[in-house]
Amino acid sequence: MTQDHGTVAALPQEKQPQDLTLVFCRRRTADGPEILLGLKKKGFGTGKWNGFGGKVEAGESIEVAAKRELLEEAGVTATKVAKRGHLTFVLDSYEHIMKVHLYEAVEWHGEPTESDEMAPRWYREDALPFELMWADDAHWMPLFLAGKSFEGEFIFKPDSVSIDTHWLREASFE
Numbered sequence: 001m002t003q004d005h006g007t008v009a010a011l012p013q014e015k016q017p018q019d020l021t022l023v024f025c026r027r028r029t030a031d032g033p034e035i036l037l038g039l040k041k042k043g044f045g046t047g048k049w050n051g052f053g054g055k056v057e058a059g060e061s062i063e064v065a066a067k068r069e070l071l072e073e074a075g076v077t078a079t080k081v082a083k084r085g086h087l088t089f090v091l092d093s094y095e096h097i098m099k100v101h102l103y104e105a106v107e108w109h110g111e112p113t114e115s116d117e118m119a120p121r122w123y124r125e126d127a128l129p130f131e132l133m134w135a136d137d138a139h140w141m142p143l144f145l146a147g148k149s150f151e152g153e154f155i156f157k158p159d160s161v162s163i164d165t166h167w168l169r170e171a172s173f174e
C-alpha cells in the first residue's frame with residue numbers, strides 16, 4: 001500500500017471546538033433600557049466593545065465560567081443567568097472553532113468596575129456602537145434585545161473581520 005503524503009499535507013488542519021462564554025447585563029433607566037458592554041483592552045478582540053466572557057476552564061461548568069468571567073472582567077456578581085444563545089465562530093485568526101455560550105444576567109449586583117481586561121460602560125440599547133463590535137453582533141443582537149433565544153454559525157472571511165457565510169435561527173434552551 002502506498003501513502004500519498006502530498007495529498008494529506010495539503011488538507012486543511014482540523015480545528016478543535018473550544019467552549020467560551022459571553023454575558024450581558026441590562027438595566028432600565030428613565031432614558032430607556034441600557035446594556036453593559038466592555039472595551040476589550042488585551043488579547044483576542046482588543047479594541048472591540050463586547051459582553052464579558054472567556055474560555056471555560058477544565059472541569060468547570062459553562063454557567064460557572066460565565067459568572068466567573070463577568071466577575072473577573074467587570075466586577076459584577078450574577079446570581080442568576082439565562083442561556084440565550086449558542087453561536088459558532090470560525091476565523092482564520094483563531095486556532096479553535098469557537099462555541100460561544102451566550103447568557104443574559106437575570107439577577108446581578110455590583111458596580112461595574114474596570115479590570116485589566118475590560119473597561120465597562122452602559123450603552124442605550126437603541127444606540128449600540130456596532131461599528132466597534134464584532135460583525136456578527138449586528139445579526140444576533142436584535143434578537144437578544146427582543147428577548148429571543150437563538151443559535152447560529154458565522155464563518156469569517158480570511159481577514160477575520162467580515163462575515164463570509166452565516167445562518168441564524170431562533171432556538172430554545174429550556
Ligand SMILES: CNc1ncnc2c1ncn2[C@@H]1O[C@H](COP(=O)(O)OP(=O)(O)OP(=O)(O)O)[C@@H](O)[C@H]1O
Nearest residue numbers: 020021022043044045052053054055089100134136
Ligand atoms: C468572532 N466573533 C465574536 N463575536 C462576539 N464575541 C466574540 C467573538 N469572538 C470572541 N468573542 C468573545 O470574546 C471573548 C474572548 O475571550 P478571551 O479573552 O479569548 O478569553 P479569556 O478571557 O479566557 O482569555 P485569556 O485566557 O485571558 O487569554 C469571549 O467572551 C468570546 O465569547
